[in-house]
Amino acid sequence: MNRLIAYKIAQAVPVVLLVSVLAFLLMLLLPGDPAVVIAGEQASPEAIAAVRRSLGLDRPVLAQLGLWLGHLAQGDFGSSLVLNQTVLSAVAERLPVTLSLTGLSLAITLPVGIAIGAIAAYHRQTWVDSLVMSAALVGVSIPAFWIAILAVILFCVILGWFPSSGYVPLLQDPALWLQSLVLPAGILSLFQIGFLARMTRSAMLDVLSQDFIRTARAKGLSEWVTVGKHAFRNALILVITATGILLSAAIGGSVVIEQVFALPGIGRLVVQAILARDYPLVQGVMLIYGFTFVAINLTVDLAYTYADPRVRYD
């Protein structure tokens, strides 16, 4: 197992670096000048040129890339051109928000998505199945931005159940922390629940038609044991795969939710960095995202061995 982990990490490093270099080059292809953003668009051309020089942006592209890679080798992810802080500290400040949001959305998604998917599969081709799948289809189809705004109007303004925006740290007040995240996490989980329900239904349908399920029933096992233990356990591989995909999607989807609910997370950070052409910050966040997705995939691979003892990595 340790060899697997080491192999996966070694495999990921060049991939992650490639992603960051590509992000760097893509940013350079974008027109626009971070020096204008920093100095202000109404600063004089001389002032803007001075800012560009002070930030090293007047150097050749390859020199800038080489410098960044050199610093990276020493564990230095660089400093934001706009925020006046290091990339790592900028990300560290915002990490708890994004982790809280995606973690809570996953905590909502997993039980709800799996449960309704299993229910739909068990009651396939009945009105229950149709209802659940229709709801799932709506969940994956509705634009998150639109539903988020409607949710704010209904649940915050009209009903007054939740705050309309903002984040309260967990350590400051757990109850307010939860209250500030329930609605955004719920909105974020809508798409995920729909996706997971459909995947779970598909996996369960496949398993429920297997001979061993007929055997279990013939042996007199209860439906709860047959479906909940035997069928579900065999459908778990696909569910785990879907969960890994959803976690990655949640990190990406948090960008819109953080924007609407004014949550100071990494998603908002990277959007602002792109708009401001804050190259070091975008590169650094892409690198961190890359490592995160590698970690998610590794966790999914390891989870397979738990879900299915037949899966072994040599």
Place this chain on the structure above:
Amino acid sequence: MSNQTWLSWRAGAIGLVAAALWAAGPAQAEPKKGGTLVYASVSGPGTLDPHVSSSAVELEVIHNVFEGLVALDNQNATKPMLASKATASADAKTYSFTLRRGVKFHNGDELTSADVRASFERYQRVSPNASNLSGVERYDTPDPQTFIIRLKEPNVVLLDVLKSPIFPLMILPAAQKDKPARGIDVVGTGPYSLGEWVKDSHLVIKRFDGYVADTSAAGRDGYAGRKTVHLDAVRFRFMPEATTRIAALQTGEAHLAGSIPSELRARIEEKNTLAIREVFPVGGSYVIVNSQFGVTANLGIRQAIAAAINIGEITEATGGINKPNPWMSFPNTPYYLGNSAPTPWYDQKNPAKAKEMAKKAGYKNEKIIIETNSNYQWMRTTMLVVAEQLKEAGFNVEVKVVDWTTNAAHMQQGTGEWNLSTTLFGPDHILGPQQWRPLVYAFPSIKGNDALDAAYKSFFAEPELEKRRGAWLKIQQQVLGNAYMIKIADSGRLTGYAKRLKGQSDYAGMLQLWDLHLE
């Protein structure tokens, strides 16, 4: 006593009491002290270094935390702020400032001329606006209360430069002198001091109990005057989405919200505890014409384009608060020319004339590239309307939509392939021609216009305001008459607020948080 008699006595007593109250006049309620104002802002500041700040989100905090030697008053004139007196020599080469005594920084140190000198020297080193001090020969500080600027050449408008609300020349402690741009400790002399700042989340400024107000003034006066703080603190919450800011107002999570889109104002006004405030004017919108690219290098074609523009159609489409004004100065400012001269270039709305002029100028159906952006809806709408107006006049038009960073960089640096774009200029309309100069040359990329250069030279040499106004007329005739820029209108902005927030100023400047209180 009969019932009738008793009732008469009672009515009479009530009447006497009422008369006594009426004679005493209405009770003058003292502003309530205390409380935290929550302000829903568009985004957080990137820096609070005043010497390098030009964006509204930064200046909204800066103008409450720092102060300068002089400031704009309600009439947009120059008023002493940290200085009690400011005088210019007859030859306009020496400016002397006497500092107010006992003014304290937030760290408890007393303000002296050494701090002022250090701030000016730092400004010259780090500020994008430093060229306005390029004529300084040296600074003198003969005593702790006196600061003197000695110029190489006469400059009759130096005080107008010092009062600029963007890239403001705020006074910092001398210890900040060698700090890099964006690297200062946030210590000023303003009525608020910096509290907690969590980037992307919130920023808090607290009442500075050691604040020394300008007691020579009767009350508030623009950015100057006597400032009194009733609130304990102001909490800026950063909410990029307008609907989120409005929701915060509606739920009571915020008392004040900035940048309300005009199409959403009804959602605030329908709640009887909330109201909308129109802040006008805050800027002037312009079509920028790239005089160094393609067909718009041709004067005749630029003027033909200007002839096609219909201001009313543009302002109706963009919505918001807009008022036509052909000049590059706001009314109620010293350089506003009003009806003193004709403005034949403005709002011609004549597509037939435009077509004829273009033909005479040799237009051969070359493409006119309009560049706009997806970040600011009013900019996109403006250029889409302009595109249709030009098509009606027979021009071949292409519209490109980029993001604001790209758009701004192209305009500022004259790069990219575009003929027309749009932007908003702000305090330049208040401060006057000296503030306009770098923008006028940079944005439309004006080169080799001798008449414009001569008009500016004349402006800076003239000691009399009336003659400087004459030079400003010539400058505008060159810039607007030759269609390097096409003025659209003066524009304002909407803020939403809870009616329990009292004491807001009528002055249309940056957010001023003194003299406010919450009932």
